[in-house]
Amino acid sequence: MDNNLTESVNDRQNILNNRYALQQAERHLELGGILFDGDLVFTKQQVMDIFEIGDATIERYLSSHDTELKNNGYRVLRGARLREFKNLAYGTLTNEGTRTSVLGVFSFRAVLNLGMLLTESEPAKLLRSRLLDIVLDVMVEKSGGHTKYINQRDEHFLSASFQEDNYRQLFTDALDNYVEGNKWKYGNFTNLIYKCIFQENAKEYRAILKLAEKDSIRDTMYAEVLTLIASFESGIAHEFEVASKAKGEKLTQKEARNIISNFEKHPLYKPYIVDARIKMASRDLCFRDALHEKLEAYIEAVPEADFEKFLGEKSRSLEEQLSDPETLAVFKRLKDK
Incomplete structure (x- = not known):
């Protein structure tokens, strides 16, 4: 099933559409992030640290899975929205550049989405395994096991x-x-x-x-x-x-x-x-x-x-x-x- 997540957009989306599984994942995975617009948001640097990957790797996936990641919460902040985020995230954007005029950020869903895509990251592989366990536990709990x-x-x-x-x-x-x-x-x-x-x-x-x-x-x-x-x-x-x-x-x-x-x-x-x-x-x-x-x-x-x-x-x-x-x-x- 782990391989299916890296290969199947339907399998990935079935997890990302399950808000009960996402709630449990947010609670148990403890990935960090910054609360913005009522959602946990992660900068590119934070995502690089979570998955132990470089900037080029993230950019490659943003290019190859652009629509999927955007549909699940990746977005680019500009103007007033970026200023709001900078004020909220003061002191955490040193690696992104405090003077940048655009900033790509990942929602919690988008971070999980990327984690289900990455094949060259051991932390991403572990995340997929934990996600599958969480989904199974939620299904059993909510359905009564039937x-x-x-x-x-x-x-x-x-x-x-x-x-x-x-x-x-x-x-x-x-x-x-x-x-x-x-x-x-x-x-x-x-x-x-x-x-x-x-x-x-x-x-x-x-x-x-x-x-x-x-x-x-x-x-x-x-x-x-x-x-x-x-x-x-x-x-x-x-x-x-x-x-x-x-x-x-x-x-x-x-x-x-x-x-x-x-x-x-x-x-x-x-x-x-x-x-x-x-x-x-x-x-x-x-x-x-x-x-x-x-x-x-x-x-x-x-x-x-x-x-x-x-x-x-x-x-x-x-x-x-x-x-x-x-x-x-x-x-x-x-x-x-």
């Missing part, structure tokens, strides 16, 4: 799960009423929907998440994926009914498969399918260390909002949600619809 069901900490999971269950019934009823075949058709057609949405069948998905036979696949799915599955099931059930009634008899399984194939290609669903693939692939790799190889092209850095969703104040275990009277009231309203 990342397999981290999806359920989303406040929208319960409603999405319940609604999907309702549309699942519509879909199985449509298979009964409008499609020929034996009991195996339920699993086969469910797998077709899964492959349309995230390119894996149930067996493949189960293996990637290391689920036991007794584990429910849908209990591990994110709310957005469940909602898209529900939308597919509802729409396909309707198409089965329309096609069967037009034909005057049940559809063959080949005819039903063609309907699902055409449904997947509908332009209405394309952005939703892409979004579901990005969320599943990116979140599972970040939170569950599970790689969906067929979705590898969709992996992105997990946004800060997702860390709030699954680790933040609003995130709660399913048991906690079910013990909340307000949540139960919403659940009852859905049931009564």
Whole structure:
């Protein structure tokens, strides 16, 4: 994983977008810095001292990873802002030159970002190791140690799960009423929907998440994926009914498969399918260390909002949600619809 941090912008950004990990890192790493604009700020000289590197090395990384470092808080101070900083940092800028008219400074995030990039620094290597330990500790603490069901900490999971269950019934009823075949058709057609949405069948998905036979696949799915599955099931059930009634008899399984194939290609669903693939692939790799190889092209850095969703104040275990009277009231309203 250490090598991944130096090579993968997504792996680096997944740490930098996790404010809970950053809070712990700031507390435990004790890198120093100067408090400026509510953030710890480091001069180039301070960063050189932290990582035991020279000016040329920093400049090389600032050039090769300019956008990434700027996005994570590296900036150049000029004019009034620089004068404010000089006054605040009085006595610490001897190596930068007190008369300089521009000064590059690193936020705490940018220092960590650089530390995850540097390959020629032993202190940077140690920092990466400590960061990974901190991230793991935070994940265990915030998730209660159950990342397999981290999806359920989303406040929208319960409603999405319940609604999907309702549309699942519509879909199985449509298979009964409008499609020929034996009991195996339920699993086969469910797998077709899964492959349309995230390119894996149930067996493949189960293996990637290391689920036991007794584990429910849908209990591990994110709310957005469940909602898209529900939308597919509802729409396909309707198409089965329309096609069967037009034909005057049940559809063959080949005819039903063609309907699902055409449904997947509908332009209405394309952005939703892409979004579901990005969320599943990116979140599972970040939170569950599970790689969906067929979705590898969709992996992105997990946004800060997702860390709030699954680790933040609003995130709660399913048991906690079910013990909340307000949540139960919403659940009852859905049931009564």
